[in-house]
Amino acid sequence: MISIKRPYIENENGKSRLCAEIAIAPEIYEKWKKQIGSRREYAGYEKAYSYGKDKFQLWYEVEDRSEQILCQERTDAFVVAVLYFAMVTGEDIEYEGVLSNELYHNLNTNLIPMHCNERSGLKPIRIIGRTESRKIESLDKNGTGVSRGVDSFDTIFTYLAENMDAEHRLNCLTVFNVGSYNNMPDLRARKTGMMTLDEYNEKAENFFSHDVEKGRQIAKELGTDFIAVNSNINSLYQGVFLELHGYSNSSAVLAVQKLFSHYYYSSAGEPEKARWGVEEDASDNVQFFSTESLQFYLARENVTRIEKIQHISQHETGRKRLHVCCDETENCGKCGKCFRTLLILELIGKQPEFKESFKDTSAYEKKGWKKYVWILDKKDQDFFAKDIYEYIKREKMKIPMIAKAYHYTLPVRKVIHAIRGDWKG
Ligand SMILES: [Zn+2]
Incomplete structure (x- = not known):
């Protein structure tokens, strides 16, 4: 009791x-x-x-x-x-x-x-x-x-x-x-x-x-x-x-x-x-x-993350003050949540408008084509990745060939990570 x-x-x-x-x-x-x-x-x-x-x-x-x-x-x-x-x-x-x-x-x-x-x-x-x-x-x-x-x-x-x-x-x-x-x-x-x-x-x-x-x-x-x-x-x-x-x-x-x-x-x-x-x-x-x-x-049930970010991008307070980072009081630009949001902003063509929210995007930019690998690797188990993948297909955007080729090495990477003990699921 x-x-x-x-x-x-x-x-x-x-x-x-x-x-x-x-x-x-x-x-x-x-x-x-x-x-x-x-x-x-x-x-x-x-x-x-x-x-x-x-x-x-x-x-x-x-x-x-x-x-x-x-x-x-x-x-x-x-x-x-x-x-x-x-x-x-x-x-x-x-x-x-x-x-x-x-x-x-x-x-x-x-x-x-x-x-x-x-x-x-x-x-x-x-x-x-x-x-x-x-x-x-x-x-x-x-x-x-x-x-x-x-x-x-x-x-x-x-x-x-x-x-x-x-x-x-x-x-x-x-x-x-x-x-x-x-x-x-x-x-x-x-x-x-x-x-x-x-x-x-x-x-x-x-x-x-x-x-x-x-x-x-x-x-x-x-x-x-x-x-x-x-x-x-x-x-x-x-x-x-x-x-x-x-x-x-x-x-x-x-x-x-x-x-x-x-x-x-x-x-x-x-x-x-x-x-x-x-x-x-x-x-x-x-x-x-x-x-x-x-x-x-x-x-706002049944509204996707992409739709929500598109909605927020119409409002100045949202563009200036969006904070998604779990690690830092300012967006770190490096963690999973920052990465995911920056990726969506780039795909919908709104990243420059969120400059005040994401002051440092250098870590994200360094990823280059590798940022697409996460979407391909995770699209079957992570609904954020799935949403982004479907958006890319719907909008007829291109995923770089090199990212697709790298994605096919996923089973091998899983084994390597398992041996090293650092696989994150
Ligand atoms: Zn962060």
């Missing part, structure tokens, strides 16, 4: 926090570690952290003047926060206070049976506590996250479009510190002892502050409000994020639910493919986190 106490507000050092005590017994943490450690990408992850106590305070923090938007009348944020942990470990959730009835219904009737059943092998869990179907009074803002990535900007420009109806028009951008800043390269460094836990957390905190500053500037440029929410939810999930970002981000929205009536959550997945399952990047879940007063939307 995972127990959540009644939410309350704390004010300190010019900040306000919505808090609740969460009790999780040590043996449940052991179950979690075993489950997560068995996933290939998280093998040995438990070396990065230690779960100390069986009780901890989970919190969501905003600037002091924003205290009135924290929702202590509902336990919604905290139930959604621990839900993924509960499903993976097969533990029921018992809570104090009240849950929005709509959310309670969505979770029990749809989300939990979807993930916890005989097919998945996960034990169905129960959510136990009182519910309330009265609406929460809110400031009726329409929000979305401003991570500055492709999905984020595409959603922003979609809901800011002139023809968007007033009810749904975007008017508030958000930045949440709910796990994305504790990124994979740093988790690996932490696992191998190259980084202390304090350094790891401090780096995440710095990334967050940087994004808050950038997010605030973009909101000003686009004429919307802005809200930042800090949280310690990563102390529960400890670096596991990709599979549960829909849960942790939505929990932050629910913590400030007196602000919103609509929230747009960018779909980041493969077009035309539903991604159910606790080991998938399952942002599809977000619609089940809606309450009587707050509706979540999965924004």
Whole structure:
């Protein structure tokens, strides 16, 4: 059993926090570690952290003047926060206070049976506590996250479009510190002892502050409000994020639910493919986190990465401020995400217009014909590569012969990499 106490507000050092005590017994943490450690990408992850106590305070923090938007009348944020942990470990959730009835219904009737059943092998869990179907009074803002990535900007420009109806028009951008800043390269460094836990957390905190500053500037440029929410939810999930970002981000929205009536959550997945399952990047879940007063939307499903970049390229703020890099606070121009985006920009003829976003493209240019090899090698298993490949064919563009010839050496390269132990799948 995972127990959540009644939410309350704390004010300190010019900040306000919505808090609740969460009790999780040590043996449940052991179950979690075993489950997560068995996933290939998280093998040995438990070396990065230690779960100390069986009780901890989970919190969501905003600037002091924003205290009135924290929702202590509902336990919604905290139930959604621990839900993924509960499903993976097969533990029921018992809570104090009240849950929005709509959310309670969505979770029990749809989300939990979807993930916890005989097919998945996960034990169905129960959510136990009182519910309330009265609406929460809110400031009726329409929000979305401003991570500055492709999905984020595409959603922003979609809901800011002139023809968007007033009810749904975007008017508030958000930045949440709910796990994305504790990124994979740093988790690996932490696992191998190259980084202390304090350094790891401090780096995440710095990334967050940087994004808050950038997010605030973009909101000003686009004429919307802005809200930042800090949280310690990563102390529960400890670096596991990709599979549960829909849960942790939505929990932050629910913590400030007196602000919103609509929230747009960018779909980041493969077009035309539903991604159910606790080991998938399952942002599809977000619609089940809606309450009587707050509706979540999965924004821009079935739109390809190329279509989104084409859309963004029509807006100056997007061209100037697109940030796709996971490794650096500015686009490094070297990592997989930077490479992929630069390749799309080149193919659609927009790379020069994104000069401010990608200041250094020298590493990309050095690749020459080799940049096409990735598309050919990966087109059958990576949907980004597949999209780009299909775009090239549709537009009747040419892939250099030398890249095609090199692609045919893939089986040999795989063997060589396997011997050297550096094949990346
Ligand atoms: Zn990069």
